[in-house]
Amino acid sequence: MGNKFLETIFSIKNDYKSVSLGRKHKVLCFLGIKIKFRIDPRLKETIAAKKIQNTYDLSVYINAEKVVVFIEVNAVICGGQISIFSLCKYSKAILEPKVPVLMTTMPGKYTYAHNDFFINNIDVFRWEQIIEIIKNKKEVIIHIPEYLTPLFLKNLTIKEKKILKKIKNLQINIMNQRVDIMPPKEYIDECKKLTENITQTTAHDRYSTQQMSNKYNIPLHKFSVNLDMLQYSHLRTNNIEKIILISPDNRTKSFCINCFINKLGKELPDYKIIRFYKMKFLDCMKLTSRCFFTISMGEGFDGYLIHPLFVGRLGAAIYNNTYFPDASWLKYRNIYEDYHQLCNDFVKDVRYFENNLDAYHELVKEQKERIMKIYDMEEYKDNLRRFYNREYDFYPQTEEGAKNAILI
Numbered sequence: 588m589g590n591k592f593l594e595t596i597f598s599i600k601n602d603y604k605s606v607s608l609g610r611k612h613k614v615l616c617f618l619g620i621k622i623k624f625r626i627d628p629r630l631k632e633t634i635a636a637k638k639i640q641n642t643y644d645l646s647v648y649i650n651a652e653k654v655v656v657f658i659e660v661n662a663v664i665c666g667g668q669i670s671i672f673s674l675c676k677y678s679k680a681i682l683e684p685k686v687p688v689l690m691t692t693m694p695g696k697y698t699y700a701h702n703d704f705f706i707n708n709i710d711v712f713r714w715e716q717i718i719e720i721i722k723n724k725k726e727v728i729i730h731i732p733e734y735l736t737p738l739f740l741k742n743l744t745i746k747e748k749k750i751l752k753k754i755k756n757l758q759i760n761i762m763n764q765r766v767d768i769m770p771p772k773e774y775i776d777e778c779k780k781l782t783e784n785i786t787q788t789t790a791h792d793r794y795s796t797q798q799m800s801n802k803y804n805i806p807l808h809k810f811s812v813n814l815d816m817l818q819y820s821h822l823r824t825n826n827i828e829k830i831i832l833i834s835p836d837n838r839t840k841s842f843c844i845n846c847f848i849n850k851l852g853k854e855l856p857d858y859k860i861i862r863f864y865k866m867k868f869l870d871c872m873k874l875t876s877r878c879f880f881t882i883s884m885g886e887g888f889d890g891y892l893i894h895p896l897f898v899g900r901l902g903a904a905i906y907n908n909t910y911f912p913d914a915s916w917l918k919y920r921n922i923y924e925d926y927h928q929l930c931n932d933f934v935k936d937v938r939y940f941e942n943n944l945d946a947y948h949e950l951v952k953e954q955k956e957r958i959m960k961i962y963d964m965e966e967y968k969d970n971l972r973r974f975y976n977r978e979y980d981f982y983p984q985t986e987e988g989a990k991n992a993i994l995i
Contacts, residue, residue: 629697639700640713645720648687653726655688655975656717659702660735667764669868669890670790671732672707673813674762677971691717693735694742705868706818718747726756728975730788733761734768740777748781757782762810764790765886766799766909775803788974791888791910792961800981808979813967814958816897819869822876823899829858830878831937836885842926844884854934863891875900880921880937882929886910896955901940901947905929912961919950 648654657675659668672690679688691712692698698713721727731739743751751757759778763769766789778785787803788810789795800807831851837844851860858879863871875881876898883891883902888910892902903921906914916922920936923929940947973979 636700655728657730728758758784761787766794806979807981819872832881834891
C-alpha cells in the first residue's frame with residue numbers, strides 16, 4: 588500500500604516533490620511535509636531482476652516439447668539452496684539441449700536474476716515467464732523444495748492451476764532434502780489435484796526408505812548431494828588461526844546458544860568466537876580455511892561439519908539418527924551425543940587438538956575420505972539419470988500407491 592501511495596504522490600506534480608534515498612528508507616518531501624517509507628530490498632532487487640529477465644530469449648524453451656523446472660527461493664543462503672543449484676546444473680548436463688532445464692523463483696511478486704552467494708552460471712527466471720513457457724507443453728517436470736510446497740500451492744492463481752492441469756504429462760517432484768521440514772501428507776494430496784504424477788527425491792540415506800515412500804503414498808528416489816567442494820580446496824593453508832565459527836542455526840529451544848558462546852568466550856579467551864550470518868559462500872569458505880573449528884547447530888551432518896574438511900579444517904556437531912549415515916560417527920572426538928556433552932567437552936577437545944595437531948589432521952583426512960565415498964560423484968549423476976528415466980528406488984506398497992505407480 589505504501590508504494591502505491593508513493594506513486595500517487597509522485598504523479599501529482601513533479602515540481603513539488605523531492606526524494607532522498609537511504610539504505611532502509613525513502614523520504615518524500617511534499618509541500619513541506621516529510622513522509623518516510625521503508626524500502627523493501629526484495630522489491631528493489633525484483634525491479635532490477637525483471638529488466639535482466641526480460642532480455643532472456645524464451646523462444647528455444649517455448650518450442651521444446653518437454654521442460655524441466657527447478658523452483659528456488661530468493662533471499663536465502665543455505666546448503667539446501669546450493670544443492671538445488673547443483674541438481675539443476677547436472678540435470679542440464681544430462682538432458683540439454685533436447686530438454687531445457689530452467690531455474691525459477693516462486694510464484695509471487697518477488698524474484699531475482701542470478702544467485703551471487705556462490706559460484707554458478709545459472710540464469711534465474713520468474714514464475715510468470717515459466718508459466719508462459721510450459722502452458723502448451725506435452726511434458727513438464729517441476730522440482731519443488733519440500734518446505735515451499737504449501738506456499739507454492741497457496742500462491743498459484745486459478746489461471747495457473749488450469750494451465751498446469753492441462754499439461755498432459757505433468758510431474759511434480761518434492762525435493763525432500765530435510766525430512767524434518769517435509770510438509771504433511773495433506774499438501775502432497777493437494778498437489779495430486781494438479782496431477783497424479785507426484786514423486787519425492789531425497790538427500791540422505793537415513794530416510795531414503797520404503798517407509799517414507801509408503802508414508803506419503805508416492806514413489807521415492809534418492810538424489811543424494813553433490814558437494815562440489817574441490818573448487819575451494821585451493822584455499823587450504825597451513826596457517827590455522829584461533830577462530831571458532833558457529834552456524835546461525837538454532838534448532839533446539841532447550842539449549843541456549845548464546846550461553847554456550849559466552850562459556851566459550853570465558854574458557855577460550857584466546858579465541859575469536861564468530862557466528863555465521865549472511866555471507867557469500869566464497870567468503871564463508873575463506874573464513875573457514877583460517878579457523879580451528881566450526882560448530883554445526885543445525886542438522887549436524889551438514890555443510891558446517893563437512894565443508895571445512897575440504898580446506899583442511901575440522902567441524903563439530905551433535906549426532907542424530909536422521910541425517911548421520913550411522914552411529915559409527917560417534918567414535919570421533921568432534922561428534923557429540925547431545926548438546927550437554929558438547930557444552931561440557933568441547934573446550935577440552937579444542938585444547939587436546941591444539942597440543943595434538945597430527946591427530947587433528949589425521950581426523951580431517953579420515954572424515955574427508957568417508958565423505959567422498961558417501962557423496963560419490965558418479966553415483967550422484969547416475970541417480971539423476973535414473974530419475975529422469977523413471978527408474979525410482981521405491982514405490983509405495985499400498986493399494987492406492989500401486990494404482991498411482993501404474994498411472995505414472
